[in-house]
Amino acid sequence: MAIPPPPGPEQSPDPYGQPYPQAPQPQDPYGQPYPQAPQPQGPYQQPYPAQGPYQTWGQGYSPYNRPSSVNGLAIAALVLGVLCFLPAVGLILGVIALAQIKKRGERGKGMAVGGIVMSSIGVLLLVLTFATGGARDFWDGFQDAADDAGGGVTFSVDKGECFNAPGGSLEGMAYDVDRVSCAGEHDAEVFANFSMPAGGYPGDSKVTDVADTKCFTLQDQYAMDYWAVPDNVDVYYFTPTRQSWKLGDREITCMFGNTDETASLTGSLRNDASTLDADQVAYLKAAHVLNAAMDTAPDEEYVEDDLPGHKEWATRMSDALAEQAGLLRDHSFAPAAEKPVAALVKDIEAARKEWAAAADAADADAFYPHYEKGSKLIDPARTVTARKALGLAATPPAYDEDGGGQDGGGGGTGAEV
Structure with missing residues (x-):
């Protein structure tokens, strides 16, 4: 009877977990198995780790980890x-x-x-x-570039022309105007043009001051009879801008406009040597001499606050009255105007004496009586008779608190356009 061999030593499983097949143990003729020699342990006879034949990658070494994001x-x-x-x-x-x-x-x-x-x-x-002001230079350069892109065109309106302003306003920036006949309705009438000196742009304030002063002076040359200018008319002007100055624009345009933006002007306000006769021109030139002196009154309203200033003004008034009387006497007026003008000259000469006395006054109390008498003698109402005889406007214009002389004077606000 065959006896099964005793169990041998435990065999290592193969790499896939299966035990190696056991070879039959040889037996001696007497039924005893041969002794087994110890088997050396080779490198492949150690059991693999329980998790399998491949070691897992550790954290930080796995090729599938995502890199951290960029902020x-x-x-x-x-x-x-x-x-x-x-x-x-x-x-x-x-x-x-x-x-x-x-x-x-x-x-x-x-x-x-x-x-x-x-x-x-x-x-x-x-x-x-x-x-350092570089921001201003940058902005100016930007505006210049914008102006160049738009053509950088400046416009001009000549003396004696009338026009309508876009939007009907004479304030703000003007890029162009619509020229129309002065006979009909219009927004403005140009009475003078003049140019500022060459050089760098003097600044907005300086340009405005020059325009205000010069336009006020030039209006009398275009509208010599200021009584003929309606009370709702004032002086406006076009001035160069910083950008147009760089394009060579130096011109200031003086114009008459309506103080009411919703209203307009009708007919021309021009009355000068081109529209008046010789007697009218002679009379108005003499009147302007006095008006110019009246406009130099001191800023201080009361004589007590500036007696020297008022005395100097009284001297200028006395000199102007003497010149005015001389101009009227030297001109030969038409028979219809001779007597009215002669009566006016008497008032002017009497007024000159009072203003001269005021100029010599020792104090304010002595100044006032001569000042009041001299002012009454040149009251505009005293010129109405002569004006009617000469065919000039006979209704005195309204005066503000700053005064105004015989035959007009005053001036506009000179708002910038």
């Missing part, structure tokens, strides 16, 4: 810094990005630092630009 604010800070656009915003974003990167473990520290550095430089340049 978005760091990117924005870098872009703003490179473009030098909103540098203060770029600086703030860079600082915030550094804090987020440290807290979240994100990437982009170099970009955040770069954005901070470049934005800081941009902020510094911006401060220097405003401190």
Whole structure:
């Protein structure tokens, strides 16, 4: 009877977990198995780890791990810094990005630092630009470029022309006007043009002051009889801008316009040597001498506040009255106007004496009586008879508190257009 062999030593499983097949043990002729020699342990006879034949990758070495993300604010800070656009915003974003990167473990520290550095430089340049006036130069250059793109065209309106302003307003900026006949309704009538000296742009205030002073003087040459100018008419003007000055524009245009923007003018206001006769021109020229002196009254309203100034003014008035009387006496007027003009000359000469006495006054109390008498003798109402005889306007214009002399005077506000 065959006896099964005793169990041998446990065999190592193969790499796939299956035991190696056991070879039959040889037996001696007497039924005893041969002794087994110890088997050396080879490198492949150790059992594999329970998890299988391949070792898993450890955290940090796995090829499938995602890299940490880049901070978005760091990117924005870098872009703003490179473009030098909103540098203060770029600086703030860079600082915030550094804090987020440290807290979240994100990437982009170099970009955040770069954005901070470049934005800081941009902020510094911006401060220097405003401190040195570079911002103004930049804006002027930008406006010049815009003007050049639009053609940079300036316009001019000649003396004696009438026009309508776009929108009907004579205030603000004007780019062009519509010329119309002075016989019909219009917004303005040009009475003078003059040019400012060459050189750099003197500034808006200087240009306005020149226009106001010069236009006030020139209006009498176009409208010699100021009584014929309606009370709702004032003086306006076109002046060069900083941009048009660079294009060679130096011209100032003086014009009459209605003080009511919703109203207009009708008919021409021109009355000069081209529309008046010789007697009318002679009379108005003499009247302008006195008007010019009246306009030099002191700023102080009361004599007590500036006695020397009022005495000097009284001297100018006395001299002007003497000149006016001489001009009227030297001209031969038509028979219908001789007597009225002669009566007016007597009043003028009497007024001259009173103003001369006021100029010699020792104090304000002595000044006032002569001043009041002299003012009554040149009251505009005393000229109405002579004016009617000469065919001139016979209704005195309204006067404001600043006064106004015989036969008109005064002037407009000179609002800039």
